[in-house]
Amino acid sequence: MGRNLGQTKLRKRRRREDPMREFDLLPPVLRAWVTQAALPWRPRSVLRAYNTALARTGDQTRALDELKHLEAAQLAKDSQLTSAV
Template sequence: MPRNLGQTRLRKRRRAENPMREFDRLPPVLRAWVSQAALPWRPRSVLRAYQNALAQTGDQGRALEELGRLEALQLAKDSTGAATA
């Protein structure tokens, strides 16, 4: 059965938690961001990154921009790994 992770070289891990329950607990603005994200973020990971960015910036919009920057870094890491493989 194909998974929704696509062709990525990034690490994949199985989790014991219920990801949908964790997703439902996210703030609405963060749920909206994750639903448009290019990578399959874990709810706990995206919440931690968002809270850190929010603490640093003090602004919700800038915190979401920081999440986009983090995601772009991961995408670049994945694309450079695919080019060398």
């Protein structure tokens, strides 16, 4: 199942949903962000995180910045996991 995930130690799970349909339903700004993301975000997960950040900040740009910080934290966690092996 690892296909295009590289050497990450983060959890991987198969999904029953149609990820392309869910991706197409994302707001355009969020679709653009996901295409540039370093991690393979699930559309439902990124939408939930974005909506939470948007509700907290009230600003679309700041919400996207929070997503960047979440992703950076996840990358740092993965880096620690892979260097420990």
